[in-house]
Amino acid sequence: MEFVEKRLTERAKRGDREAFAELVDIYKDKIYQLAFRMVGNRQEAEDIAQETFLRVFANLHTYDESYKFSTWIYRIATNLCIDRGRKKKPHFSLDEEADGTEGLDWYSRLSSNEKTPEEKMVTRELQDTVQEALTQLSPKYRSIMILRYIEDLSLQEISDVLKLPITTIKTRIHRGREALRGKLQHM
Amino acid sequence: MECREQHLLIHSFLDGDIDELSNHRLQEHLRDCAECRQYLRELQKTVALVQSLSHVCAPSDFTNRVLAQLPAPSGMNRFSAWLRKHPFVTAAAVFFFLMAGSVSATWIERDQTLQVSSNSLDQLRIDRARNLVVVPEGTTIEGDLVVRNGSVEVQGKVQGNVVAIDGKVFLASTANVAGDAESIEAIFDWIWYELKNIGNNLLPIAP
Numbered sequence: 338m339e340f341v342e343k344r345l346t347e348r349a350k351r352g353d354r355e356a357f358a359e360l361v362d363i364y365k366d367k368i369y370q371l372a373f374r375m376v377g378n379r380q381e382a383e384d385i386a387q388e389t390f391l392r393v394f395a396n397l398h399t400y401d402e403s404y405k406f407s408t409w410i411y412r413i414a415t416n417l418c419i420d421r422g423r424k425k426k427p428h429f430s431l432d433e434e435a436d437g438t439e440g441l442d443w444y445s446r447l448s449s450n451e452k453t454p455e456e457k458m459v460t461r462e463l464q465d466t467v468q469e470a471l472t473q474l475s476p477k478y479r480s481i482m483i484l485r486y487i488e489d490l491s492l493q494e495i496s497d498v499l500k501l502p503i504t505t506i507k508t509r510i511h512r513g514r515e516a517l518r519g520k521l522q523h524m
Numbered sequence: 525m526e527c528r529e530q531h532l533l534i535h536s537f538l539d540g541d542i543d544e545l546s547n548h549r550l551q552e553h554l555r556d557c558a559e560c561r562q563y564l565r566e567l568q569k570t571v572a573l574v575q576s577l578s579h580v581c582a583p584s585d586f587t588n589r590v591l592a593q594l595p596a597p598s599g600m601n602r603f604s605a606w607l608r609k610h611p612f613v614t615a616a617a618v619f620f621f622l623m624a625g626s627v628s629a630t631w632i633e634r635d636q637t638l639q640v641s642s643n644s645l646d647q648l649r650i651d652r653a654r655n656l657v658v659v660p661e662g663t664t665i666e667g668d669l670v671v672r673n674g675s676v677e678v679q680g681k682v683q684g685n686v687v688a689i690d691g692k693v694f695l696a697s698t699a700n701v702a703g704d705a706e707s708i709e710a711i712f713d714w715i716w717y718e719l720k721n722i723g724n725n726l727l728p729i730a731p
Binding site: 351352353354357358361362365366368369370373374379382383386387390391394395460463464467468471482486487492507510511514515517518521522524 | 532535536538539541566567569570571573574575576577578579580581582583586587589590591593594595597604605608
């Protein structure tokens with residue numbers, strides 16, 4: 338896998354768009370998921386995920402191949418999520434047209450995006466509660482909890498992504514777990 | 525033992541980051557302390573709940589939407605991408621470019637003096653004043669006869685090809701040429717001649 342990624346990033350660096358498209362295909366679900374759990378909203382998650390890949394493309398020449406590609410792309414995505422939270426934009430107007438979807442306003446996008454009929458009501462409620470608990474964490478804890486337990490990264494990988502010492506990561510995971518326990522223990 | 529200290533150990537335990545001695549101490553404590561057992565259970569449940577969040581996938585046309593937003597490729601990139609996609613055409617183009625270069629270079633850089641190449645030079649009569657090489661009647665030339673910057677008049681016998689580059693080949697009625705007699709005067713003839721030579725050298729079996 339890493340070898341394949343290395344080849345793809347080398348090709349993408351030389352401007353090969355097919356190779357870049359393959360990288361997008363490999364990482365789109367991971368990045369979209371990270372963004373979705375960070376912001377709790379599909380549209381914003383998609384914006385962040387797209388922005389992540391556009392930044393990857395624009396900065397490929399600065400990518401240092403001695404690091405794993407996944408570390409680099411997770412770093413870009415995590416920073417974007419945290420920045421987005423910091424300057425939380427005023428709420429979208431529901432009548433405004435969404436970018437690139439001429440003629441569709443937010444009402445129609447919501448109805449097509451938010452409903453997943455196969456999800457049962459109970460699981461849905463449980464999921465909402467857990468997501469709500471995550472959202473209440475401050476971003477620096479939220480991002481680490483998501484990287485650890487949803488994206489399944491090791492402590493070392495998280496430390497590489499965030500460029501923080503592993504002891505800091507451990508402390509934050511302890512506190513994050515502790516905070517989530519406080520919110521979820523009654524379930 | 526104090527429970528707060530045990531809480532730290534419980535977190536290390538959850539991270540899989542605990543040494544054997546501490547683990548042993550923790551397990552012993554958990555056997556006696558219901559409160560810490562409860563604490564561990566709650567943390568484990570918390571982790572399980574977070575992990576149980578269903579996996580969401582990017583929308584199906586996500587990749588295309590990203591690609592549509594990329595800046596337009598520069599001309600240079602498009603050209604090199606095209607070359608990469610057609611390696612055979614690229615190789616052929618490079619080959620012909622170099623070929624044409626070397627062939628036309630030898631054509632352009634030739635000098636004006638009369639040059640003769642043959643296996644039996646001593647049998648030829650060379651007329652420098654008229655830039656003419658004569659194969660006299662009654663003589664036999666082994667192999668090819670190639671003359672540059674002059675003409676050839678064949679009265680005798682040649683057992684190979686007769687080629688005059690930038691000159692003409694005259695065949696007398698007594699002439700006997702086993703191979704081809706040709707005269708090369710224009711650059712296209714020259715290129716064709718060079719290509720034929722390459723072909724003949726590559727395929728020595730062919731006649």
